[in-house]
Amino acid sequence: MSLSTFLIEIDRYMLDCSAKGLSKKTLSSYEQTLKLFARYLEDTFDITDVKSVTTEHIKAYIRSIEERGKFQVSAAETPVNYPERRGDYGKPVSKTTIANYVRNIKAFYSYLYNEQMIRKNPLKDVKNVKPERKIKVMLEDNELKQFFRSFDVSKFDQYRDWVIARIIFDTGARISELLEVVPADIDLRGNAMLLRKTKNGKQRFVYYSEKTRKHLKSWIAYKDRYNDSPYVFPTNRGTKLRIEGVERSFRLRSRDVGLEVTPHLLRNNFAKRYLINGGDLATLSRLLGHASVEITSQIYLDFADKEVMQKYRQHSPLENLDI
Structure with missing residues (x-):
């Protein structure tokens, strides 16, 4: 693709997004979406200027995404990762993916x-695509035990990742937030941890159990004996740990016991489990770092029948009254 004014504006926009401190994953998503859109406009309508785009062009692009298959179009001139070898190559693009595309272009x-x-603004009257909602997997107690036991805690990296996994499950913190934690952020007496670099840019505290306090204290002492890194969860060399490294570790460990566990799943x-155990939405929203309780309430839509039954039995009004 030639260097059109469209691509120049995309580059300016990406610089603006970078200045706001957005994550690399988010930046990559934005850039890929916009460059795919730019390529479609040039190939289909010979449009290379952002000012020439109309609402009809947007709607035509959405229809084209719905009609094409996964990975059949690339933002790169020459794809280098052999997308045709993927098992889902050519399958329909999900409503969730299309919704993300529309949201990114709107921004x-x-x-x-x-x-x-x-x-x-040609996107002003374009309606958002309603994403598909999938029931998120709720791990059984025995599956959680299998996953945590799959780590070899005699090794530095697996011991670190084991502690990270338990903290995510105990606090709901994002993996990206935990990798920024330094010792000064941890209050071992108050069982609290300050998350300074968060998704929405607002610092918040999360709180952990007595079990986690003991494991965290032991990990910090162990880490300090072999590593002088400023981070609580560094690499073996003391550098900042990458999200991809933790995700790969979880993937390997969970695969060993026949599961698929990711940081986000924990x-x-x-x-x-917080809600099933009687926790309230307002507090959960603060712990998760959501912008509003409304966002957190969407979690209720993800409850499977078995989980609804479990929550009902725990909170049945008649069952819990001596009448």
Whole structure:
């Protein structure tokens, strides 16, 4: 693709997003979405200028995504990861993916409009695509035990990842937030941890159990004997640990026991079990770092029948009254 004015504006937008401190994963998602959109406009309508895009072009692009299969279009000139070898190659693109595309393009055009690069926002009247809601897996007690036992805690990296896994399950913290933690953020007496670098940019405290306090204290003492890193959860060399490293570790450990456990799945399981055990939405929303209670309330939509039954039995009004 030639260096069109569209691509120039994308680069400017990405610089603005970077300045806001968005994660690399988020930045990559934005850039890929916008470059795919730019390629479609140039190939289909010979459009290379952001000012030439209309609402009809947007709607045509959404229809094209719905009609094409997964990985059949790439933002790169020459794909290098052999997408045709993937098992889901060519399968329908999910509503959730399409919803993310539309949201990312809307954010880009809002930026252009606010910066007065365009006089009219063509996305203003484009409705959001309703994403599909999938019931998130709730791990059984025995599955959690199997997962935690799969770590070889005699090894530095697996001991570290074991502690990280338990903290996520105990606090609901995001993996990206934990990897920024330094010793000064931890209050071992108050069983609290300050998360300074969060998804929404607002610092918050999470709280952990007595079990976690003991394990965290032991880990810090162990880490300090062999590693002088400023981070609580560093690499073996003392450098900052990458999210991908933890995700890979979880994938390997869980695969060993026939499971598929990710950091985000443990966060979801924290939220579900917190609610099932009688926790309230307002407190959970603060612990998870959500922007509003409404966002947290969506977790209720993810409860399977078995989990609803479990919560009912615990809180049945008649069962808990001596009448």
